[in-house]
Amino acid sequence: MELITEIWQGSGLYQMSGGQAVMLLICLLLLYLGIVKKFEPLLLVTIGFGGLLSNIPGVEIATGDGLLHLFYVVGITTGAFPLIIFMGVGAMTDFGPLLANPRTLFLGAAAQFGIFATLLGALGLTYLGWADFSLREAAAIGIIGGADGPTAIYVAGKLAPDLLGAIAVAAYSYMALVPLIQPPIMKALTTEAERKIEMVQLREVSKTERVLFPIVLLLLVALVLPSAAPLIGMLAFGNLMRECGVVDRLSDTTQNALINIVTIFLGLAVGSKLSAEQFLDVNTLFILGLGIVAFSIGTASGVLMGKLMNRFSKQAINPLIGAAGVSAVPMAARVANKVGLDANPHNILLMHAMGPNVAGVIGSAVAAGIMIMFTS
């Protein structure tokens, strides 16, 4: 009898708190979004399952000596996992469209306004007394607007580890929602005529330029903004391995086995921050709200910059490709292409949108570097 009591008291049903039950439902929702809706499945499935594991009562998984806590300490507090993922992103990214049309970097720059506007928004909530975000926390929340998962996780791990779970979930969820969030904003800010603008075909980019690009990028970071060097440096390293042509076996492994292994561990580690105490907080709601504001402002400023550049440029620029400047590679570029096709069925913007799209990755890494420098 006593025995049965002991087993009953050891059961999850007995020990589970209401918060844990709610978190289990939220994590099931993340899995649903990942698996059925195919929203960023690589991360939402791993984060969601990690979250399930982290909310099982009475067992150390996401805390103490638990495996997910181990992954968190080894990979997130050190920054190693997001940096290795960034190296993999570099190895998988073709910077050719950017090299063919460097001006599109300005579109990637403009879209980062979403980051800083959101930072200000988070501080405004504190000013109003609704929330209590520090400058570091506000900076970490703002980076959601960068629409770049590893950058957001890297910055949150450095500046606001307590908010990491909510920030990562917001970042990946909204990246998946880009096809819903962006088009209305893009259409509201452009005229039918602008959306119909066709762009001249991109020039071919030589292998030499491709090889030199990551080195030039790194050297400029070294000279101008050293605090962005870890992120930009690993991105450039991955891209150099891809383009240099003499270490293809390293590049292949980086793009496959290595990034996959680290993605699994990163997802589980982020999931370990989805505990009820940390996630079920009014701050999470603010973060989700600020995140969507960040995406919207980023999209809008990218499109407005596109309109501006179109006015002053010799060659026509379709402002829709400015929306791709938020990153969310390659989703945002596809959205720009699709909205363009809706207006003009002969208008293939995809490659033109890839330029601002990858520029957005660089832009938000630069913004991340500034934030880390300013708040440390």
Place this chain on the structure above:
Amino acid sequence: MELITEIWQGSGLYQMSGGQAVMLLICLLLLYLGIVKKFEPLLLVTIGFGGLLSNIPGVEIATGDGLLHLFYVVGITTGAFPLIIFMGVGAMTDFGPLLANPRTLFLGAAAQFGIFATLLGALGLTYLGWADFSLREAAAIGIIGGADGPTAIYVAGKLAPDLLGAIAVAAYSYMALVPLIQPPIMKALTTEAERKIEMVQLREVSKTERVLFPIVLLLLVALVLPSAAPLIGMLAFGNLMRECGVVDRLSDTTQNALINIVTIFLGLAVGSKLSAEQFLDVNTLFILGLGIVAFSIGTASGVLMGKLMNRFSKQAINPLIGAAGVSAVPMAARVANKVGLDANPHNILLMHAMGPNVAGVIGSAVAAGIMIMFTS
């Protein structure tokens, strides 16, 4: 002259103890069994070679700052290696046959009796004064009867690190010996008529069921037995990656590069526990003896449960598939199939035996959870 003396005194021939020499021979035997006899080669080759390295006199490899000790500390004391392997097992396991015929879970449950009977046997040896096993050690020895390598290593790492080497060697050796150990027991406990029983073909299992299964499994563990959550959770996570269809690149890497890398390091780390002081002990003989008892009792109770279910079930059940409930995937299922074919050349039991076979994996993970909960 003095120099030659120094070199001679630094040589292995001079420093080697008798125990180390014996261990080198035992490790060569493990390599022989793995390479020539093809007994669980992935583990016996790596463990055997790790054992050779660990018994080289006068150099830190399995101790102090040595590489194998590093692997042990990083991967076994944390539980990370067996849990990652379990994730890989989940990614490689098709739970379809179990979903098509859930009742076979009872066969997997019954076969776990071998675990607990052996636990009792180990305590009996202590009672008789022949051995001196604590409850924790007895539990770790019992888990050999689970016929599941990573589970045994995980439990031994938690409950009885000193016995890890002997337990791992026993578990993998007997898993390899399943085709020799099981058939006589299966034939002794069944009639010719029972062995001839043909079973109706399994129904097809939809993708939705396959995707939901690991989630349902995890939620039940969370509700009923949280202490089994690390093992079952990683198994379920691997299986979800396999079945969900949206993260195939993660599933592929888990089934290939990741599980292979961890297997190499796990084998070497287990080999580091094959030092003469720890392994050359009368306890090792008891463990080897208890291990074979565990396998035999597990096989017998699986078969007897099969007979019982056949009597009370509407659809005929061939009791031979009960023997597959010990796990030892997929060896035990093949053995059941072969013994069935011997009795009736038209009797293809393989898929029917896969149900209890994978049920045995879940069953022993559950048993492991109970043991860890009870003895901590």
Place this chain on the structure above:
Amino acid sequence: MELITEIWQGSGLYQMSGGQAVMLLICLLLLYLGIVKKFEPLLLVTIGFGGLLSNIPGVEIATGDGLLHLFYVVGITTGAFPLIIFMGVGAMTDFGPLLANPRTLFLGAAAQFGIFATLLGALGLTYLGWADFSLREAAAIGIIGGADGPTAIYVAGKLAPDLLGAIAVAAYSYMALVPLIQPPIMKALTTEAERKIEMVQLREVSKTERVLFPIVLLLLVALVLPSAAPLIGMLAFGNLMRECGVVDRLSDTTQNALINIVTIFLGLAVGSKLSAEQFLDVNTLFILGLGIVAFSIGTASGVLMGKLMNRFSKQAINPLIGAAGVSAVPMAARVANKVGLDANPHNILLMHAMGPNVAGVIGSAVAAGIMIMFTS
């Protein structure tokens, strides 16, 4: 205004020291050698880029909590990375030519004279008061003559971590320069007639011999020179996985994903030692000078041993294959083949040179073991 000052003072341009600027140029040179000249690109590209990252002013990358410093601590100070690479080398090496003609081991032995002569040279510089190398440092410098990257990094990590950057750069650079360094020495020490010697075709080697070889090798190390056991042991383990035929999936992963991942991290970690303070030192010049002396003496003693063996052997031996005894697999064997072809267009020495070539790997691992034993 104040703000702009702060950003300016945070910039790399403001903070950069002259030494860092020089190191950036040196690292660009390493990248040039790796990418354009294809000198050992797997290592020179990763080391070179790691060096660039390490010389960015004002940010912790190669120090403190920085990622490259983390890689260095985890992988180099423990010896794990070079040992895992050595396991991969074992899995990729065919010891067949050596088994077919074991005498070529003597050529691999003779070529190690370069190591010890260089050790003496380094001590001579100290004696003359030009440099200030300790015995441990001199030993680590000497190992450059082993023409084997992971061995050099392993030894330097143990005996002279401060010189690791220079030693690794020297080792890989000279390995790439083998086709320039060796031929003049080979031609100066041999007659036209010797270079024309054709050798009888190698016998076929059975699978059993191939499987037994790594085990025999490990047991001999255990008996004779335990301090070489970590290096030789991992080499033998990799080779056993390759040849035993029952763990092909582990062997494949070792030869591909695992060695590639570790190569990336090893290269970056070595690059973290290319900081201006450590590298821009007169010692680096001495190390570069001693390194080329080491290669030259090793080549010469291999060739001279080849002449000696040819005189006293029943079967003719072309002394050119002695030059391959320095290792630098497979470059040195190809050089021997090419110089042989120049003298006699029908003279295919490649497979004959592979024997001393892989013998050189074993030889320098043995020399490394002796040095570690003597100086610890």
Place this chain on the structure above:
Amino acid sequence: MQNELINEGLTLMLAGMGTVFVFLTVLVIAMTLMSRLVSRFQPAKGAANAGDDEIAAIAAAITEHRRQ
């Protein structure tokens, strides 16, 4: 004391086998329910597309090679 150890062992055995059976019984029930719900909401789609999967896998492999 030794007797106590045996008692603990017996307790663990009872509790263990009990929990294993309870857990797996609950799992059987859950799986059966799940299957029924799934088959109700999603009438038999069958697994006849194995052949297609194979073809897709080969196509993917070829694409992979081209991409590398």
Place this chain on the structure above:
Amino acid sequence: MQNELINEGLTLMLAGMGTVFVFLTVLVIAMTLMSRLVSRFQPAKGAANAGDDEIAAIAAAITEHRRQ
């Protein structure tokens, strides 16, 4: 104090957007210069060898299989 926080935020926003634009402007200039230098020293080699790359990749894949 709260006001100060908003001020810090505004500063960070100005500095941040400023640095992003400065950095990316410098990058645009550097890339344009680089492209001109490259095209001067290395007249258009073109990227017409994509087809060859593909064939080489397939050949490599086949070799890989044979080697395994």
Place this chain on the structure above:
Amino acid sequence: MQNELINEGLTLMLAGMGTVFVFLTVLVIAMTLMSRLVSRFQPAKGAANAGDDEIAAIAAAITEHRRQ
């Protein structure tokens, strides 16, 4: 003291080259013995199955693709 360093170096050189030669001589002997023993107990099976290996490898690769 400096002289002592040179002496240590000379000692290490002698011991080192000596051990390298002793070790590799023992290895040559062991390999030769091993080869003789192997060829006695296992008369020449040859390595003529290279072609088969290759076919097996390709078959395995195809299976692998199907399996994925």
